[in-house]
Amino acid sequence: MAQEEGRTGAQHNALSHTIGAGWRELATFLTHTARPEPTAEGRFVNYGVERGSTVLFPTIADLNNDGDKAHNHQLVYGAMGNPIQHELEKLLAELEGGTHTQVVGSGLAACTVPLLAFLNAGDHLLLPDSVYGPTRRFARRFLTRFGIETTFYPPMADEQTLQRLVTSKTAIIFAESPGSHTFEVQDIPMIARVAHAHGARLLLDNTWGIGAFKPFEHGVDVSIQALTKYPSGHSDVIIGAVTVAKEDDWLPLRNAAIEMGECASSDDCWLTLRGLRTMALRLERQAVSALEVAHWFKNRPEVVRVRHPAFPECPGHEFWKRDFTGASGLFGVELRSDITVEAMQRMMDGLTLFGIGASWGGYESLILPTTGGVTRNGTGGLPQGAAFRIHIGLENVADLTRDLEQAFHHLTT
Template sequence: MSFIDHAKNPYASLSPAVWRGSTVVFDSFEDFVARKSRQPDGYSYGITGTPTARGLEQRIAQLENGKHCIVTPSGQSALMTTVMGFIRTGDHILVSDSCYGGLKAFAQYWLEKLGVDVEFYPPTIDSGIEQLIKSNTKMICLEAPGTVTMEMQDIDAITAVAKRHGVLTMMDNTWASPLYFRPLDHGVDFSIEAATKFFGGHSDVLMGSISMNNADHYSLLRETQSILGQQASPEDCFLVLRGLETLNVRLKEQCGNALQIAQWLDQQPMVKQVLFPALPSDPGHAIWRKHFQGNGCLFSMILQPADESALGAFFNALKHFPIGASWGGTHSLIAYYPASQQLARAFSPTSEPIIRISIGLEDPATLIEDLQNALQTYERARR
């Protein structure tokens, strides 16, 4: 998309303008009275966006091969806004057991108290999810791969079941991004991206997006955004627009490096298992290879058994991996998820501690050297 239009704007720039403002003014009494008719695309109050937000929404919709998009202040807010737009007391909602923890907590500790029938399902159930559909099932929440344990889901199989029963589907697609997988092309109703990650790309902004094709869904969610106050700031929209300019080159480099490092880790004696669908050894590899055009920069691993002090020695030996829970930025990150977290899940593939790694733009040889030193430290500490 070009931001240059010399015919309409005597000041043309390669950068989009940052439109700030909370209040929209109107030309007449009649125009003000009819202000709600401007939605869902127009402007009636700052809570539903400025031209900067609309520019970002158009860019993301193009990436997703969708007709409509709404941006929100975070990936979590995008998930919650979508659910709140359609789920009511008495509805049944199916949530993947491996999805983002914030969505699971919202479903379990808020939706259930609001009278919603929340059911967590095994992420690898695929077409078997039909057995869980009830007369009041309203939505299925997917994420592929899972946010920590990396289970793949057969999206085509699940959306086929959902369509037969008139059930909505929402998928968190942040891991692959629309460059490597487009949920809307596979029958998903709402494609969610934590733009905090790949779209922003530099670990300095929070943002979420909801993309869709159905105009009625779009209108309802724009109204939901207004009611819940889920608007992103123009400055943050600008940062994500700027991040999108380098999305393709960043993903190609980061995700290629991630595959190289995951393959190396898969051969290390202190590594019990690498959880990464792009590896042939991963249980979800066949589904990933069939439907995805590439891999993300995020994967997990399980080390050979040891106590937590040895895990502490591993982390404290790292020099190039900051410890942090986010991912997708230009800097590599590493995070720890204790065994208790896996044991608390209903359908976890493991009961062991998990180390999750996000690969940035650093030299992969440097990162491998850092991991090798940490693994050697771990081996010494577990003796």
């Protein structure tokens, strides 16, 4: 028994080391990229915040030469970008491995702007059934008004199943890996093969996998990020980004953003760029801490399932192991069938270190019930009983598990 426990402990330590490896590799890049060049007169370490709407030009000729500037991260007008936004976009494009990035006003806008940029009336869209809820609503409530048909496919669909769902009008296959709330890891290279064989684009919501998954090395055409989460890292910014793999896709994306008035304030871009400086350190810590807390849940008799991509029982674990260099601090937990939702809510109310609220990716730990709040078209994949999503912050793991321990008493009282 002791020998078995030793083996399990060694495996856990090895996984903890592996899960943070990708972040350690990014630390130097995030510290030194998009920094001001030193001058003979001296400069501050960081860029300043420049707020403005009107951009002044010395001559009419310079003013009229705005076509190329608008598509090359240069100043034209405040609504088309600001200096710190352009620096942020260059860093993100390099981080994701793409050609260009467009910063937008929110994570949801990062999902909707490329859909509007690359879909036309009468097109067909494939969305995973595990997609972020607001993206699902956008397709159902908005895209249908323009004759765009949406089919929801099983997130773990094999190649044959996906091929059957593609039509002659399919313009986009959308992926979200891991899936929202249920954490299925998708086979992105396979989905890319299917999309490209039919002349469609593959769009990926890569928010969970920022820095740990290289989208364009696996066939993705457009990568989506809610910068609200780990890049800003302090729960005080709403912002998003869209990165393209190919130059050919930059023009329609950029034009769509301009025509819809999509932009982000200088202050929000500055805060996000500042957050990125410490993201590698934060995410390495949070990923390892989350794994420890996930193991704590796994050993609890009240828990029947822990939805964490690093665990072999998580759907698509083999794809996570093959394609990712790390993990995030977000995962899901399902309780025994005899534990009621009311008991789970009492447990959550009894927590002192976990905030109850939406979003994730900040420095604080959060918890959110998922029972009854997740929509699926297909059968299967959803928790059968009381379940919640949990985000692990920067707190001491021992403090978090002690807090969970005392709160779990509410499950049986």
